[in-house]
Amino acid sequence: MSLLHFAQWLNETRGSIFLRENDWAFAIIETVHILGLGLSVGTIMWVDLRLMGVAMGGHRPADVLRQLEPWAIGGFSIMFLSGALLLTAEPLKCYTRVSFRLKVLMLILAGLNYLYFHVRIRRSLADYEADQLLPWRARMIGYLSLALWLGIIFCGRWMAYF
Amino acid sequence: MNLQHLLLRPSLFAWCESSFLGHAIKYSKWDFALLETFHIIGIAVLLGSILVVDLRLLGFSMRRVSTEQLAREFAPWTWAAFAFMVATGIPMFFSEAVRMSLNTAFLVKMTLLGLALLIHATVHRRATRPGAKENAGFGKLAAYLSLASWLGVALAGRAIAFFMTLNGA
Numbered sequence: 001m002s003l004l005h006f007a008q009w010l011n012e013t014r015g016s017i018f019l020r021e022n023d024w025a026f027a028i029i030e031t032v033h034i035l036g037l038g039l040s041v042g043t044i045m046w047v048d049l050r051l052m053g054v055a056m057g058g059h060r061p062a063d064v065l066r067q068l069e070p071w072a073i074g075g076f077s078i079m080f081l082s083g084a085l086l087l088t089a090e091p092l093k094c095y096t097r098v099s100f101r102l103k104v105l106m107l108i109l110a111g112l113n114y115l116y117f118h119v120r121i122r123r124s125l126a127d128y129e130a131d132q133l134l135p136w137r138a139r140m141i142g143y144l145s146l147a148l149w150l151g152i153i154f155c156g157r158w159m160a161y162f
Numbered sequence: 163m164n165l166q167h168l169l170l171r172p173s174l175f176a177w178c179e180s181s182f183l184g185h186a187i188k189y190s191k192w193d194f195a196l197l198e199t200f201h202i203i204g205i206a207v208l209l210g211s212i213l214v215v216d217l218r219l220l221g222f223s224m225r226r227v228s229t230e231q232l233a234r235e236f237a238p239w240t241w242a243a244f245a246f247m248v249a250t251g252i253p254m255f256f257s258e259a260v261r262m263s264l265n266t267a268f269l270v271k272m273t274l275l276g277l278a279l280l281i282h283a284t285v286h287r288r289a290t291r292p293g294a295k296e297n298a299g300f301g302k303l304a305a306y307l308s309l310a311s312w313l314g315v316a317l318a319g320r321a322i323a324f325f326m327t328l329n330g331a
Contacts, residue, residue, distance in 0.1 A: 031320050035313060037202070042210020058235070059227065067223040068214070150203060157199040 019089035040075030051142030178259035233290035271318035
């Protein structure tokens with residue numbers, strides 16, 4: 001089954017039709033998706049900015065990570081679940097949008113970036129104190145993450161256009 | 163209920179829309195979409211910076227740092243993001259001022275925005291000033307009020323588009 005066939009099949013399922021045609025379902029899910037943005041990207045960005053050395057300089061990087069990561073993961077879960085429902089509601093629209101494909105690509109890259117951070121960087125963060133600049137690998141992860149998330153927001157909004 | 167019920171002259175909105183700014187955005191292909199996108203990116207920074215301070219007030223995170231220090235650190239980000247939201251919001255308003263004057267969600271958003279700013283300048287400011295008691299009930303109240311009002315602004319903002327499709331205005 002090709003991706004198009006899958007999208008067409010999903011489009012005709014009862015769940016998809018309900019989410020698309022119910023007056024409230026789509027509006028509520030989309031609103032949750034936008035509020036989740038504040039929680040997820042709004043917390044991820046401070047960790048990124050600390051890694052970059054741009055903000056939160058007065059705090060230990062390990063502290064910033066430990067304190068904000070649970071909220072970022074919670075926010076991401078809200079985004080992922082509400083996003084999956086939005087995709088279910090309009091699979092054919094997503095299939096035809098260049099911006100959606102770019103968004104998925106950037107999500108995968110952000111995931112790989114986080115995985116690299118988790119495997120190679122996380123443990124060494126404890127060695128760094130407040131006001132200390134992190135090595136370039138860690139800084140680069142911050143820059144990449146922030147750029148990818150901004151790109152993901154951009155593409156998400158542009159799905160309304162193309 | 164909408165802005166036109168507040169005894170504002172309808173010609174005011176027509177003037178906004180026909181002004182150079184309103185006209186330029188209304189008849190440009192991508193301007194509005196770009197403004198909207200940056201407006202949404204601004205939400206992440208604005209809500210994010212407020213959220214971190216409010217989570218501290220509630221005692222949920224960053225407990226090693228004093229509320230006052232955290233609030234001082236995040237204030238420039240909050241105000242920069244707020245200025246950015248206003249700077250992207252006003253041109254969008256100008257480009258469809260007449261429709262906004264008939265949109266209930268827009269009126270609700272502006273009312274909640276006023277309320278959010280009021281809470282930020284009074285209760286919230288008091289709870290995060292130097293010498294404020296840590297983990298006090300007052301701080302928690304301030305955090306809940308702040309979160310509720312800013313989330314309300316975001317919700318009503320999203321609802322503007324829903325009201326447009328409902329009543330065409």
